[in-house]
Amino acid sequence: MKTHIRLARTAIPATALALVLASCSGTSDETGTPEPTSETSETASASGVVAGSVLRVNWGGFPESWAPGAEMEAGYMRVPYENLTQLGEGGAVEPMLAASWEQTDTALTLTLQDGVTFHDGTPFDAEAVKANIELIQSTPGPYAGPFQVITSIDVVDDLTVTFNLAQPSPSLLTTLSTRAAPMASPAAIEAGTIAQTPVGTGPWAYDEAASIAGTRMAFVAYDGYWDEVPAYETVQLFAIQEDNAATTAMINGEIDITDSEVDQWSTFEGAGGFQLVTYPAIRNNPMFFDRGPGGLFEDVKVRQAACYAIDTQVVADLEPDVTVTTQHFAEGTPGYNPEVTGYTHDLGMAESLMAEAGSPSISGEMMSTVFNNKQITIYAEQMGEIGIEIAVQEAPPPQYFSEWNSGKYPIGLGSNDELTPYDWYASWFAADAPGNPSGVESDELKAAADAAIAAGASEEADALWAEVTKVIADEALTCAHIASEEQVVVNSDNVTGADVPSQPYETVLINYRDLRPAGE
Numbered sequence: 001m002k003t004h005i006r007l008a009r010t011a012i013p014a015t016a017l018a019l020v021l022a023s024c025s026g027t028s029d030e031t032g033t034p035e036p037t038s039e040t041s042e043t044a045s046a047s048g049v050v051a052g053s054v055l056r057v058n059w060g061g062f063p064e065s066w067a068p069g070a071e072m073e074a075g076y077m078r079v080p081y082e083n084l085t086q087l088g089e090g091g092a093v094e095p096m097l098a099a100s101w102e103q104t105d106t107a108l109t110l111t112l113q114d115g116v117t118f119h120d121g122t123p124f125d126a127e128a129v130k131a132n133i134e135l136i137q138s139t140p141g142p143y144a145g146p147f148q149v150i151t152s153i154d155v156v157d158d159l160t161v162t163f164n165l166a167q168p169s170p171s172l173l174t175t176l177s178t179r180a181a182p183m184a185s186p187a188a189i190e191a192g193t194i195a196q197t198p199v200g201t202g203p204w205a206y207d208e209a210a211s212i213a214g215t216r217m218a219f220v221a222y223d224g225y226w227d228e229v230p231a232y233e234t235v236q237l238f239a240i241q242e243d244n245a246a247t248t249a250m251i252n253g254e255i256d257i258t259d260s261e262v263d264q265w266s267t268f269e270g271a272g273g274f275q276l277v278t279y280p281a282i283r284n285n286p287m288f289f290d291r292g293p294g295g296l297f298e299d300v301k302v303r304q305a306a307c308y309a310i311d312t313q314v315v316a317d318l319e320p321d322v323t324v325t326t327q328h329f330a331e332g333t334p335g336y337n338p339e340v341t342g343y344t345h346d347l348g349m350a351e352s353l354m355a356e357a358g359s360p361s362i363s364g365e366m367m368s369t370v371f372n373n374k375q376i377t378i379y380a381e382q383m384g385e386i387g388i389e390i391a392v393q394e395a396p397p398p399q400y401f402s403e404w405n406s407g408k409y410p411i412g413l414g415s416n417d418e419l420t421p422y423d424w425y426a427s428w429f430a431a432d433a434p435g436n437p438s439g440v441e442s443d444e445l446k447a448a449a450d451a452a453i454a455a456g457a458s459e460e461a462d463a464l465w466a467e468v469t470k471v472i473a474d475e476a477l478t479c480a481h482i483a484s485e486e487q488v489v490v491n492s493d494n495v496t497g498a499d500v501p502s503q504p505y506e507t508v509l510i511n512y513r514d515l516r517p518a519g520e
Contacts, residue, residue: 069139290410407437
């Protein structure tokens with residue numbers, strides 16, 4: 001069972017998959033570039049690129065949209081795209097497309113790298129940054145929330161851009177490093193092609209001629225890349241959805257890297273020659289959306305009852321990599337509050353709270369999709385024990401991603417990859433948060449958040465954000481938190497340099513830039 005949000009997964013028919021992978025084993029692709037095998041003799045060019053090298057990666061599907069602001073996972077995004085900042089060791093914010101910056105409580109001014117171009121030749125400049133941030137701000141979904149703090153954007157000159165801020169936002173530089181804010185070509189944004197054809201500044205550019213719709217996306221080394229060039233000349237992304245099929249393709253040497261599940265690792269161990277890279281990347285929890293006046297979950301006692309009825313340990317017992325947690329943030333990180341103990345499964349308490357709420361008739365729907373249907377069905381059955389009747393409607397991934405948190409459904413289950421408490425609050429719980437279709441926020445939560453925001457980067461800020469976490473928990477705006485690890489398998493006979501990525505809580509990701517063909 002996939003316990004985290006997946007992008008649209010397009011399954012490849014077995015016959016088509018066999019043909020595609022066969023064409024990628026020791027033969028040429030449509031562009032005439034030789035594909036690497038264990039027998040291929042590869043030589044490093046002067047730039048560091050290994051001539052003819054192809055990295056074949058399976059993340060199980062492709063993004064429904066490649067536009068900034070869309071929910072594309074990191075393993076896809078970080079092939080063609082780059083961010084303004086990046087996170088280094090210990091979460092320190094480091095330069096990327098932004099070479100330097102100055103921040104106050106009212107503005108963030110970025111000085112951009114010089115000489116950077118997008119894959120279509122468009123200059124990367126302050127106007128491009130403005131176009132991207134404004135697109136993200138206007139795109140429905142949780143990523144828009146943290147960027148609402150930017151009230152206007154000033155293009156000072158070609159390489160200087162200023163974000164004017166409505167309030168202190170010390171976490172904004174961190175947000176700019178995440179998959180919430182890739183930089184795409186403004187020409188492609190204006191043309192409306194960016195959703196289906198990614199155009200970024202990264203080391204690999206999309207090669208449509210070498211791609212097969214729904215099956216393989218090819219990216220080739222960009223000749224005009226501005227930074228240190230990685231070793232692999234080509235990265236190919238595949239869409240093998242089923243875990244057993246992906247494992248077979250790995251064992252047969254048809255792909256080099258795949259995300260996987262715990263139950264597959266024994267097969268890889270038996271075959272030998274595979275490296276398992278694991279890291280904490282998955283957090284999910286139910287969200288109560290219909291909590292406005294007259295809503296199914298308007299009453300806090302009903303929400304609390306639902307939280308007590310849900311038994312997350314059942315999910316953990318089914319999935320060995322799942323850990324039950326008390327809250328969104330891990331101990332030792334901003335936003336964590338040791339006073340938050342979560343809602344331990346207590347059916348008696350749940351029934352008592354429903355009685356105090358007047359034993360209302362609760363009947364609604366909850367959307368699921370292929371990778372979370374089992375988990376959502378379990379939660380729905382558990383809530384049904386106290387009279388909260390939730391019918392689970394399974395839908396294809398594209399429909400799921402566009403509707404699960406749209407307000408059409410009173411409750412939903414989603415992954416929250418926000419790294420900072422401000423981002424989490426602004427994405428899901430503030431009155432104007434994109435993930436809060438009810439538009440309702442209690443006076444207590446707003447006061448706590450306002451105090452934390454006003455504290456900026458002061459010593460008091462962490463304690464104030466911890467109080468925001470407690471209010472969210474006390475009001476049962478969300479609950480039933482679980483965490484699990486991403487599991488990435490690498491063919492170590494073909495690929496070296498695989499390690500845990502430095503960008504935390506990003507699913508299906510490998511450090512592409514550090515990878516090299518074995519023996520090079």
